[in-house]
Amino acid sequence: MLKQRVITALLLLAVLIPALMHPNTQIFMGLSLLLISAGAWEWGRLNGRSDVAAVVGAVIFLVASVTAVDHGWGQRTPQMLWWLAGGAWVLLGAWMLSAGVSGWSRLPALWRWLAGLLLLVLAWLALIQAHARGVNFLLSVLVLVWAADVVAYFSGRALGGKIIARKLAPSISPGKTWEGALGGFVGVLLVAMLWMLWDSRHPQLPSSLHTLLWQHGAVLALVAWAFLTAMSVVGDLVESLVKRSAGVKDSSGLLPGHGGVLDRVDALLPTLPLAMMLVTWLEQQT
Numbered sequence: 001m002l003k004q005r006v007i008t009a010l011l012l013l014a015v016l017i018p019a020l021m022h023p024n025t026q027i028f029m030g031l032s033l034l035l036i037s038a039g040a041w042e043w044g045r046l047n048g049r050s051d052v053a054a055v056v057g058a059v060i061f062l063v064a065s066v067t068a069v070d071h072g073w074g075q076r077t078p079q080m081l082w083w084l085a086g087g088a089w090v091l092l093g094a095w096m097l098s099a100g101v102s103g104w105s106r107l108p109a110l111w112r113w114l115a116g117l118l119l120l121v122l123a124w125l126a127l128i129q130a131h132a133r134g135v136n137f138l139l140s141v142l143v144l145v146w147a148a149d150v151v152a153y154f155s156g157r158a159l160g161g162k163i164i165a166r167k168l169a170p171s172i173s174p175g176k177t178w179e180g181a182l183g184g185f186v187g188v189l190l191v192a193m194l195w196m197l198w199d200s201r202h203p204q205l206p207s208s209l210h211t212l213l214w215q216h217g218a219v220l221a222l223v224a225w226a227f228l229t230a231m232s233v234v235g236d237l238v239e240s241l242v243k244r245s246a247g248v249k250d251s252s253g254l255l256p257g258h259g260g261v262l263d264r265v266d267a268l269l270p271t272l273p274l275a276m277m278l279v280t281w282l283e284q285q286t
Contacts, residue, residue, distance in 0.1 A: 005257030082277035126272035134206025155183020239266035
């Protein structure tokens with residue numbers, strides 16, 4: 001399994017890194033669109049759609065995304081849309097974690113399916129807009145999520161249950177602990193500090209999310225980092241809940257050793273739109 005995970009990861013990096021760094025942003029745009037389209041197909045299967053309907057869902061995602069870009073939303077989306085996306089993730093996440101698997105299952109499958117496709121479109125738009133701001137900015141958001149996940153894993157392994165007896169979400173993801181979540185936040189703080197140091201030494205690069213937050217005050221930056229860390233955990237838990245409702249371990253087998261596309265991007269789905277919501281709001285304040 002480990003060998004398979006490593007091979008898959010290396011192949012993905014061999015494709016994604018050149019596309020990410022290429023000066024023609026449309027290459028990354030097209031590649032990421034195909035990748036998230038696969039996630040849209042997985043979403044249909046997780047919500048009881050037939051094989052044909054799941055493919056139709058991927059097509060709907062493609063058409064909606066391309067249409068949004070044609071209307072200029074690939075460069076700039078109405079700020080209200082980011083606020084609606086952020087509000088939807090906060091409310092949906094809070095409700096889902098409270099209602100649990102049974103509550104999610106009681107919602108009409110058609111509504112769940114379409115709502116998920118809409119959130120995938122918004123996440124993809126946030127991804128390409130972050131990329132349009134510069135690789136440094138996009139990577140600062142991606143690494144924030146990855147740091148929260150990696151440090152949370154090791155913190156949970158080392159300290160889970162030793163300080164706080166209650167698990168984070170025992171009915172959804174029994175392995176997640178409060179110690180892990182708090183450790184993830186510490187990891188995000190360390191990454192943010194290092195990234196701001198990098199920015200200070202490379203002023204010719206576009207500013208990272210962390211520097212932009214810090215420029216508006218330490219308190220705001222700390223609150224934003226905590227919020228984004230928490231929402232990355234919510235994204236992970238929401239996907240775990242949906243998989244439990246569907247009775248599957250992985251969203252698909254598209255990425256051998258890793259599961260499916262949604263298994264790899266779940267924490268990014270709320271975090272990317274929320275990062276864009278924050279940065280566009282901050283720009284209006286200056």
